[in-house]
Amino acid sequence: SNEVNAIIIMFGGSGDLAHRKLYPALFGLFQHGILKDRFAVIGTARRPWSDDHYQGVVCDSVKEAGGTDDEAIAAFSQHFYYQSHDVTDADHYVTLKKLAAKLDDQYHVGGNRLYYMAMAPTFFSTIATHLKSEALLTDTGFNRLIIEKPFGHDYDSAKALNDAITGTFKEEQIYRIDHYLGKDMAQAILALRFANPWLKAVWNKEHIKDIQITLAEAVGVEERAGYYESAGALRDMVQNHVMQLLAYLTMDEPKALTSEAIHEVKAKAFDDLHRYTEEEARQNFVRAQYAAATVDGKQVPGYREEDGVAADSMTDTFVAGKMLTDNPKLAGVPIFIRTGKRLTRKSTQVTITFKGGDGLFGTTPGDQLTVYIEPNEGYTLELNAKKLGEASTLEREWLNMRHTDQAIADAPEAYERLIGDVLAGDQTNFNHWTELAQTWRYVDVISKAWAKDQTMPTYPAGSMGPKAAFDLLKDGDHHWYWQP
Ligand code: NAP
Numbered sequence: 280s281n282e283v284n285a286i287i288i289m290f291g292g293s294g295d296l297a298h299r300k301l302y303p304a305l306f307g308l309f310q311h312g313i314l315k316d317r318f319a320v321i322g323t324a325r326r327p328w329s330d331d332h333y334q335g336v337v338c339d340s341v342k343e344a345g346g347t348d349d350e351a352i353a354a355f356s357q358h359f360y361y362q363s364h365d366v367t368d369a370d371h372y373v374t375l376k377k378l379a380a381k382l383d384d385q386y387h388v389g390g391n392r393l394y395y396m397a398m399a400p401t402f403f404s405t406i407a408t409h410l411k412s413e414a415l416l417t418d419t420g421f422n423r424l425i426i427e428k429p430f431g432h433d434y435d436s437a438k439a440l441n442d443a444i445t446g447t448f449k450e451e452q453i454y455r456i457d458h459y460l461g462k463d464m465a466q467a468i469l470a471l472r473f474a475n476p477w478l479k480a481v482w483n484k485e486h487i488k489d490i491q492i493t494l495a496e497a498v499g500v501e502e503r504a505g506y507y508e509s510a511g512a513l514r515d516m517v518q519n520h521v522m523q524l525l526a527y528l529t530m531d532e533p534k535a536l537t538s539e540a541i542h543e544v545k546a547k548a549f550d551d552l553h554r555y556t557e558e559e560a561r562q563n564f565v566r567a568q569y570a571a572a573t574v575d576g577k578q579v580p581g582y583r584e585e586d587g588v589a590a591d592s593m594t595d596t597f598v599a600g601k602m603l604t605d606n607p608k609l610a611g612v613p614i615f616i617r618t619g620k621r622l623t624r625k626s627t628q629v630t631i632t633f634k635g636g637d638g639l640f641g642t643t644p645g646d647q648l649t650v651y652i653e654p655n656e657g658y659t660l661e662l663n664a665k666k667l668g669e670a671s672t673l674e675r676e677w678l679n680m681r682h683t684d685q686a687i688a689d690a691p692e693a694y695e696r697l698i699g700d701v702l703a704g705d706q707t708n709f710n711h712w713t714e715l716a717q718t719w720r721y722v723d724v725i726s727k728a729w730a731k732d733q734t735m736p737t738y739p740a741g742s743m744g745p746k747a748a749f750d751l752l753k754d755g756d757h758h759w760y761w762q763p
Contacts, residue, residue, distance in 0.1 A: 286320075288393070290398050293326055299343075303340060313699055317389075321382070333359055388420070390418070392421070394406075407447045423453075429514065455715065461697040461708055464656045471658075487633060494617075495743070498620060514726075545714060552717070553603035558728070565597075570737035579740045598617065628650065630648065657679070
């Protein structure tokens with residue numbers, strides 16, 4: 280069986296992420312028998328909850344996420360224990376260590392520990408340092424760390440954080456979350472690229488005209504202004520999610536479907552990214568903020584009018600860019616990326632536009648292959664085809680495939696897949712430090728260029744960004760692909 284024994288210590292056990300994502304994910308693993316009898320979860324945070332209260336919270340969280348099997352939910356929640364704990368207080372780690380040891384005996388766990396840092400990143404180094412000084416890591420079994428994003432604010436802070444956690448954990452014990460890597464359709468890019476020989480044969484600069492990545496959100500900043508004001512779209516979305524998709528789209532074929540082999544080609548894909556000077560970054564990247572507008576008959580505020588946002592905020596809520604790789608196979612092929620809040624609709628999608636040409640049928644436009652990552656999941660291949668009933672007149676046809684809502688609902692959610700990977704000791708879908716170092720270095724140049732510029736263009740809420748984001752594509756007759 281795939282059953283894994285573990286004591287899971289959840290820092291931030293009363294937090295939003297734990298409630299909305301992590302408890303339902305653990306329940307999924309429980310239902311699939313990966314967590315069975317020999318596990319316990321210790322939730323920690325400052326508020327003084329009892330075990331009973333905590334178990335009630337866990338039941339509610341699973342039910343709110345759609346769980347219906349009351350008996351299983353109750354049985355699951357019996358594995359949860361709460362320890363009030365201030366992560367800055369060394370004494371608390373001693374209590375935590377004792378409780379973990381006691382539960383380890385009670386559930387016959389055998390020493391395995393999973394530490395989940397699901398709280399504000401300012402605490403990550405403190406926790407890691409105390410786990411070491413109070414000797415929480417066990418000598419038998421595995422000790423694994425799951426760490427949430429954001430992993431740093433720039434290269435220097437990411438490096439400092441990494442130094443702090445690697446003082447306690449070895450690289451092979453660290454699982455840095457980028458939940459996009461847990462998404463089915465992000466993982467599906469690998470199968471698409473490497474399980475179809477004809478596609479492999481045309482995945483190069485001879486055939487590809489451009490690559491596009493769009494991560495569009497329809498929502499505004501919501502209640503996250505406190506965090507978002509210090510981040511912005513470039514740090515919140517480009518450095519991590521966009522970059523990870525970009526690596527999947529531009530990397531060489533890995534030697535095997537193993538974590539080592541995949542991380543090796545991804546690291547090379549980031550190494551191959553064509554580095555811009557600040558001046559080039561200014562020319563090839565566009566930032567903007569959403570402005571007030573009427574969206575679906577409703578007046579929505581502009582970013583600077585949102586609660587918690589400075590009236591003169593210089594935080595980007597939209598980024599578009601033209602990137603290049605120095606990998607000889609794709610050198611010169613523009614990679615257009617864009618992401619933002621308050622865009623026309625929520626969709627993450629990537630499109631490969633192939634080159635058109637002249638032939639028997641005259642000049643024909645290039646075919647386009649799109650992978651829909653969320654909320655739709657599927658593929659569209661748009662190509663030139665003969666019109667029905669005509670001798671040789673062409674029209675564009677769409678070969679469409681979408682996974683059904685039912686199939687999507689039945690598949691495990693990203694967090695369940697990712698925590699399952701950690702329990703199995705599989706690092707494939709997690710960020711290696713070298714990848715973070717490379718992506719931060721790339722993004723830092725853009726941040727620096729922007730910091731010297733006092734202009735902040737706007738776009739109306741409910742649009743697809745500022746005009747400048749469309750002008751980026753003008754050179755060479757490129758066009759954003761944006762079909763539902
Ligand atoms: P949150 O709701 O603010 O939760 C913070 C948790 O930390 C609470 O349980 C809080 O409980 C606890 N806490 C705060 N100070 C503490 C201290 N000194 N000692 C011990 N516990 C303390 O945050 P979140 O939204 O869950 O986010 C957690 C992490 O996940 C962050 O890194 C975030 O960036 C990441 N993330 C969140 C989401 C999301 O959807 N929420 C999505 C992606 C990534 P007490 O007040 O009781 O101490």
